[in-house]
Amino acid sequence: MNKKTVRTGIIGSGFSATFHYEALSRVYGTNVEVVGVHSKDADGGKAYAQKRGIRFFDSLEAILAEVDAIHVCVPPMFHEPISIEGLRRDKFVVCEKPLTGYFGDGSPDYHWERADKKAALAAAMASVGRLLDAEKSSKGRLLYAENWVYSPSIQKEREILEKTGGQILWIHGEEAHSGSHSVDYAFAARCGGGVLIGKGCHPLTAALYLKRVEGRARDGRPIRPKSVSARTHAITRLPAFRDEGHIRATYYDIDDFSTMHVEFDDGTIADVHASDIVLGGIHNWIEVCANNHRALCNINPNTAMQTYNPVEANFKDIYVVEKIGTRQGWACTSPEEDWFTGYPQEIEAFYRTIAYGDPLESDMPLAADTILTIYSAYLSADRQGAAEQVPQWA
């Protein structure tokens, strides 16, 4: 096979820009040439570039002029403008999660808890619409970087659904840990909300994806979300919260616990929890209860490897598993965390789409359904869990 070459650029030089680069360096079906990086943080961007032997670009325009594709690895409030600029110039845009959202009214005392959630839903919907329009009139495409879709256990479940014609009756899942590292994450104005969007988007998109797979495989049409009921809480901001230093408790206005109950258009259901109040390492899983099988997809932790370490210091140079508080005692040590998380498979698949036009699993419609379900969930939470219809973007 003659491998095509794709010239690519990274936007942002923080946490996600790092694992995107790692995954890019493992792409094997396409020659990927990472041309450079552009970051608002010029010092961080230059250090990122130097470490990897790539160029630093001091503007989005400059990097766009030299690449076929970009990776949008910046806080969510910038996803829409940067993605639209890329699409406008016919680039392929790999956009981190969440696709987009509502980022406040610009006032200095903006506070998510007091925000009008109906207006937030309308604004998120308008943003989704602009992104869909931009993709429609572009020769490029938006590839939605939801790694859960590409994680091996979710892809195995896709195969089971496609080959058995199973019907999913109930999905439940969760993403949780003890708090995000990101400064921006504390502010809904930068991230579009709190844990419900920041973490909840992962298991939610996986659930929406699997119902889409099921519907297409059996009946030739996707099964879509119809309504959602949700509750959100800010546990670490409660006056009664007793901080022992293990859980991040420095959020400004966001929810740190959320639960969503989704009803699909075939009447089946999904329950998705997301929280920042759980100790013991990252907890990312989804369970599928179907009419012909049941599947527990343990993304992280999983029992591919378990270690027992009697002395903390012995493992000082050993990466164990994401967000674990201690390396002592028993641990679900991940021998290949990125692989279980789906990062390399996601980027490999994206570059096959970019270079050869392969079908795209995690696309704009899936991202759009995720965003509209999430903001309907926030509206529901504002109404103490009353069911809200999920608006259709198309």
Ligand SMILES: NC(=O)c1ccc[n+]([C@@H]2O[C@H](COP(=O)([O-])OP(=O)(O)OC[C@H]3O[C@@H](n4cnc5c(N)ncnc54)[C@H](O)[C@@H]3O)[C@@H](O)[C@H]2O)c1
């Ligand atoms: N899929 C996953 O598992 C996963 C994990 C973490 C973060 N994320 C997503 O990745 C995105 C970035 O998060 P992060 O953890 O990398 O944040 P981060 O704070 O570590 O890095 C953000 C980077 O973007 C740069 N930046 C900010 N605004 C910019 C702009 N307008 N133009 C250019 N550069 C800009 C910053 O200088 C910084 O280098 C978020 O959307 C987040 O939700 C996804």
